[in-house]
Amino acid sequence: MSVHVSDHYYDPDKNYCGLYIVSKLALPEFGPTSELIKIFDKREIILLSITSHQKDGLVYDFIIVDLTGKESVKTELEKEIREKFGDKLVFIECADTGVPGFIYNVNGFPLVFNFSNNYTQVAALTAPIWKTLIMGMIKRFGASASIILWYMGNDAGEGKGKVLLTLTGINNRDMIKIGLARLQSLGWGRFELAECDEQGKEVVIRVYDNFEEMVTKELLDYQNSFMKGFLVGLASTIFGKGCRAIETKCVNKGDPYCEFVLR
Numbered sequence: 001m002s003v004h005v006s007d008h009y010y011d012p013d014k015n016y017c018g019l020y021i022v023s024k025l026a027l028p029e030f031g032p033t034s035e036l037i038k039i040f041d042k043r044e045i046i047l048l049s050i051t052s053h054q055k056d057g058l059v060y061d062f063i064i065v066d067l068t069g070k071e072s073v074k075t076e077l078e079k080e081i082r083e084k085f086g087d088k089l090v091f092i093e094c095a096d097t098g099v100p101g102f103i104y105n106v107n108g109f110p111l112v113f114n115f116s117n118n119y120t121q122v123a124a125l126t127a128p129i130w131k132t133l134i135m136g137m138i139k140r141f142g143a144s145a146s147i148i149l150w151y152m153g154n155d156a157g158e159g160k161g162k163v164l165l166t167l168t169g170i171n172n173r174d175m176i177k178i179g180l181a182r183l184q185s186l187g188w189g190r191f192e193l194a195e196c197d198e199q200g201k202e203v204v205i206r207v208y209d210n211f212e213e214m215v216t217k218e219l220l221d222y223q224n225s226f227m228k229g230f231l232v233g234l235a236s237t238i239f240g241k242g243c244r245a246i247e248t249k250c251v252n253k254g255d256p257y258c259e260f261v262l263r
């Protein structure tokens with residue numbers, strides 16, 4: 001399934017509504033998210049999007065619905081939420097973007113990656129923007145772009161490795177697995193750790209749907225420099241030794257995935 005960074009809806013002929021609700025969790029009597037879903041369900045209003053997160057006893061819900069032709073329902077909905085939620089309601093707001101027919105979670109910032117309630121801020125780029133960045137570098141710097149990208153990836157991988165080294169009670173293999181899971185959650189591809197021993201003598205990483213390959217597929221001789229540099233930085237830091245990597249399989253050559261062997 002796909003995971004959404006954010007949902008934006010725009011149609012000047014539609015009456016989209018975005019409701020941002022902060023409330024107190026009081027289980028088992030009161031679960032805000034299920035209450036909200038019930039309120040919309042009984043009116044047969046489809047939730048185009050719902051996000052729900054809880055922190056420190058507060059639940060943050062954001063719902064987008066299409067109320068075209070049902071404008072009068074809006075006040076009714078808000079009234080019912082206020083009544084049902086009572087003193088559990090901390091904040092309610094109907095998102096206003098200032099652009100007719102356009103809705104998104106205007107209160108949705110910062111974007112975070114959550115690891116056991118430790119939040120790291122994310123500044124994401126869409127794949128088309130990655131594409132313009134990488135293609136632009138290649139256009140300006142030619143073959144040197146590959147080296148720059150490798151070092152950028154390598155530094156980033158080292159940084160990620162250092163963060164992972166702070167985890168306790170974990171072996172190197174699982175540490176690499178958590179690192180790769182993180183990359184998957186950031187949208188870089190689907191990763192499989194095919195081989196890995198505790199010393200990192202030989203580490204084999206497969207990447208399905210590698211984003212770097214995807215954005216450079218017009219360049220037939222492109223080498224996954226950024227990804228390769230990243231994996232080298234990650235593995236070198238975690239195993240505490242200088243690793244080297246070769247890409248033994250590549251979707252560009254017709255393989256089902258890119259495979260990196262690190263030694």
Ligand SMILES: [Zn+2]
Pocket residue numbers: 210213224247249250251252257258259
């Ligand atoms: Zn490849």
